[in-house]
Amino acid sequence: MTVRVVKPGFFTTVQDRGRFGYAHLGISPAGAADALSLRIANLLLGNDENAPALEMTLVGATLEFEESAMVAISGANCDCRVGHKWLHGQTATHIPAGSVLHCGSTIDGARSYLAVRGGFDVPLVMGSASTDVRGRFGGFEGRRLQGGDVLQVRRAATAQVCLLHGGVLEAVCPSGPLRVTRGAQHDWFSPEAYAKLLASTYLVSEQSDRAGLRLQGERVSPRETSQLLTDGIPLGAIQVPQDGQPIVLFVDQQTTGGYPKIANVIAADMHRIGQLRSRDQVGFGEVSIAEAVEALRQQELWLKRIFATGSVDPFTA
Amino acid sequence: MKIIPASDSSLLVVFGDAISPEIQQHVLGLFHALQTRQDPRICNLHPAYTSLLIDFDPLLTTHHTVATLAESLSSTGRSAAEDSTEVVEIPACYDAEFGVDLADVAAHNHISSDDVVRLHSSASYHVCFLGFTAGFAYLGGMPEALYTPRLATPRRLVPEGSVGIAGGQTGIYPAETPGGWRIIGRTPLRMFDPLAQPPTRLQAGDWVRFTSVDRATFERLRQERP
Numbered sequence: 259m260t261v262r263v264v265k266p267g268f269f270t271t272v273q274d275r276g277r278f279g280y281a282h283l284g285i286s287p288a289g290a291a292d293a294l295s296l297r298i299a300n301l302l303l304g305n306d307e308n309a310p311a312l313e314m315t316l317v318g319a320t321l322e323f324e325e326s327a328m329v330a331i332s333g334a335n336c337d338c339r340v341g342h343k344w345l346h347g348q349t350a351t352h353i354p355a356g357s358v359l360h361c362g363s364t365i366d367g368a369r370s371y372l373a374v375r376g377g378f379d380v381p382l383v384m385g386s387a388s389t390d391v392r393g394r395f396g397g398f399e400g401r402r403l404q405g406g407d408v409l410q411v412r413r414a415a416t417a418q419v420c421l422l423h424g425g426v427l428e429a430v431c432p433s434g435p436l437r438v439t440r441g442a443q444h445d446w447f448s449p450e451a452y453a454k455l456l457a458s459t460y461l462v463s464e465q466s467d468r469a470g471l472r473l474q475g476e477r478v479s480p481r482e483t484s485q486l487l488t489d490g491i492p493l494g495a496i497q498v499p500q501d502g503q504p505i506v507l508f509v510d511q512q513t514t515g516g517y518p519k520i521a522n523v524i525a526a527d528m529h530r531i532g533q534l535r536s537r538d539q540v541g542f543g544e545v546s547i548a549e550a551v552e553a554l555r556q557q558e559l560w561l562k563r564i565f566a567t568g569s570v571d572p573f574t575a
Numbered sequence: 576m577k578i579i580p581a582s583d584s585s586l587l588v589v590f591g592d593a594i595s596p597e598i599q600q601h602v603l604g605l606f607h608a609l610q611t612r613q614d615p616r617i618c619n620l621h622p623a624y625t626s627l628l629i630d631f632d633p634l635l636t637t638h639h640t641v642a643t644l645a646e647s648l649s650s651t652g653r654s655a656a657e658d659s660t661e662v663v664e665i666p667a668c669y670d671a672e673f674g675v676d677l678a679d680v681a682a683h684n685h686i687s688s689d690d691v692v693r694l695h696s697s698a699s700y701h702v703c704f705l706g707f708t709a710g711f712a713y714l715g716g717m718p719e720a721l722y723t724p725r726l727a728t729p730r731r732l733v734p735e736g737s738v739g740i741a742g743g744q745t746g747i748y749p750a751e752t753p754g755g756w757r758i759i760g761r762t763p764l765r766m767f768d769p770l771a772q773p774p775t776r777l778q779a780g781d782w783v784r785f786t787s788v789d790r791a792t793f794e795r796l797r798q799e800r801p
Contacts, residue, residue, distance in 0.1 A: 281619035281630070282606065283775045284705040383769050393709040393750065395769035442581040487594065488706065488713070490621025490628025492585040514623050514706030522582035525633065550583035551633045558634060 259325040261374065263407040264358060268317035272378055272397035272409075275308045277386035281513045287493065288388040288396065291468055291509050291532025292369055294431070294557070295333030299373035301565045302330035302350045302420050309377030309412075310387035312403070314370045316535070318361020319403065321372075326355045327411065328375035328419065334367030334533060350375075350419035367533035376414035391468070392510060420565050435543035436506075437527050439550050441495060443518035446480040454478055455496075455504065455520060456542050464536040468510040471534055477502030480518050488516045494523035494531065496542075506531055524550035526557045576601075576649060578642045584618075584633050588645050589626045594715065598625050599703055601649065603780045608648040617641070622704040622779050624713075662699065662782045665747065665762050667738050668793035669695075673761035680723045680740060680757050691759060692787055694718045695738075700745065702781040710749035710767030710775040714783055717745045729755030736761045738785070749775070760785075763797035 263270075273296065276289025290296035290313055297307040312319065318336045330350045331338055338345040338361045345351050345359075347370075353359060364370055380387050380398055389397025398407060444452065460473035479502040491497070495507045497517040506523060507515075508531050523531060524545060534540060545553070581587040588605060591598040606622040609629065616636040621628035631641050669692040671677060681688045700714035707713075717740070725741040730753060733739070737748040739756025748754060749766035762785075766776045777783065788796070 278618045278630075280774075281621045281628075282610070282705060282779060283709065283773070284707060284711050285709045285774075287619070384774065390709070390769075392752070393767070393769065395709075400769075439580070439583050442579050442587045487592070487624045487626075489587065489623040489626045490581075490585075490706075492582040492628060492630060494582060512707055513619075513621050514704065519581070522585075524583050547580055547583050547638065551637075554583070554633060 259323075259327065259411045259413075261324070261327075261378075261409045261411060262322040263319060263403050263405055263409070264322055265320040265405055266403040266407070267314050267319040267361065269315040270319045270403045271313050271389040271391065271401075272310050272380050272387055272403075273313045273389060274310045274387045276509065277384050277388050277390070277396065280384055281490070284513050285384070285390070285393065286469075286511050286513055287509055288390045288468075289386070289509050290371065290388075292333050292367075292371070292529040293532075294529035294561075295369070295532075296371045296373070297561065298348065299330045299332035299371040300377070301561070302332065302348065303328055303373055303375040304419055305373060305375060305377055305414070309373065310380055310397075311371050311373035311378065314361055314364075314372060315368060317363050318370055319372070320361070321359045323353050323355065323357055323359065327353045329353055329359070330373050331361070331370055332373070333369050333371045334364035336364045336370045337362035364535075368535045369532055374411050376412035379410040379412045390510070431530065432527075435541040436530060437524045437545045437550065437553065438496065438521040438542045439524060439545060439547050441519035441521045442489070443480070443486060444520055446486075446518040447478060447498075447520050448481050451478040451481070452520065456544055459539050459541045460504065462534050462536050462538045462540060466534075466536055468508070470508065470511060471506040471531060471540075473504045473506065473540065475503070478504060478520060480520075486516050486518050488514050491515050491519065492522055494525070494528050495519040496521045496523065508532070524553060526550065526553035576646070578645060580638050581628060585628055585630045586638055586641050586645065587626055587628050588649070591625045594624045594703075596701070599701070599715070602627050602704075605645060605649050606779065609645075621706070623706065624703055660782070662784050663777060665764060665783055665785050666788040666792065666796055667696070667760040667762045667785045668788050668790055669760035670790055673737070674759040676726075676740075676757035677759045680721065680759055683723045684720050686720060691721060694721055695745070695759060696785045696787045698784075700783040702777050702779050702783060704779045705775060705777070708750060708752055709769070710777070712746055712766075712775070712777040712781075712783075714745045715743075717743055719743070721745075723757050725755040726757065729753055733758060734761065736763065736766070738762060761793070763788075763793045763800065765800050
């Protein structure tokens, strides 16, 4: 079965959880900027949580479904409708054959994820369906979607869907400052500079994209004047170039770089970076590595618990 | 050797603070030793000039376990640094049309453009690591007479295959990207093909030589590529 792109939205790509194991070739993971929402959209449909889905940025796509399908939208809320019928977010919904799904602008975040039962069928490149926009490979022809594109959907073996109840997302998606641990070059900065990073509120600049969130606010210049030799960049690293304005690197980031890294967003908060829009405000709070790992463990347990008690799909039962 | 937690999911193993062939051996030795193990707990390896970043899944292992593994592999790992002895030949056309900064590199070093081409295509280079963008190899071993600082303002787009110089490094742009390296020529070869196995023409540890080719050969090789 196929889905035709009537309008692509602002920036829509096919993503899964990312392409790992190729950093030594200069290949960044790509993948969903908010991987937690991608997983939730898939789990709502009974898909493998890594099934390829659409990541829609700021303005959603308009899609025509050749056959009936089950879809789920997660991540940022956006006004989605089929004809005059509005769709609820975080819920599996039946789409009749021949209908057109309109996804509007995101309301409370940067990215919405549209999953379809079975998952979008694109060739795997280096083991992943994710679009590497800079490298122009993976996903759908290595690029963002355009009007007229026709996506294939895999036939699904499973018929089970899950229902998410109100309030559950808030539990896995805490608000407040982004939690960070100390970066590899943390000691290149004075204690005052580091304290300033944690005490300040930054504005997300319009120059931001999937490779990095550029922040505007208090300068946190390193005290060392010597140049850092290029080294590896972990996902979520906060690097500080000469101008003292931090950059939070994520999914499409360079694999190596030459700026000192003052701190690093914890894995359990990584998905929140993907929901920040330009002009959003963001702050940072330090946790220990043990606390960071525990937060991730809790998040995973939580996700497993919700979806272990899934209810049966009323449309296919 | 210093092992620093870089995040909740990674460790940075630092072997020194200056570029040297010996330190490079250590980095690549540990990289190859870990790569060979195909450990499902390890997600990504980022070798660089003096360090190796190890990304792992913190739900499957701990900083302590990975650090212990890195230490034990490093102490036994020298022999595992199987540096390839094979030399990868990279044809490059140094015509002024491609080498838009060739004259500037010559002027900066008070030599002729022909000297730049002769020096650049006579040295053997070592692939220190790949980074920046898919398939971009940082090549060490450039003759000092060619050292030139990068452009003050990077270009918005550098054509695919461009051969550049930045300080004491040389490298090839595998795709059209922004870039600030001084461009002295262009290779007709595809340096990165996502569908090939391996996807990059060069790997960390390889040896590389540039062969100067004329424009006609460049065009022929360019047309021959898949």
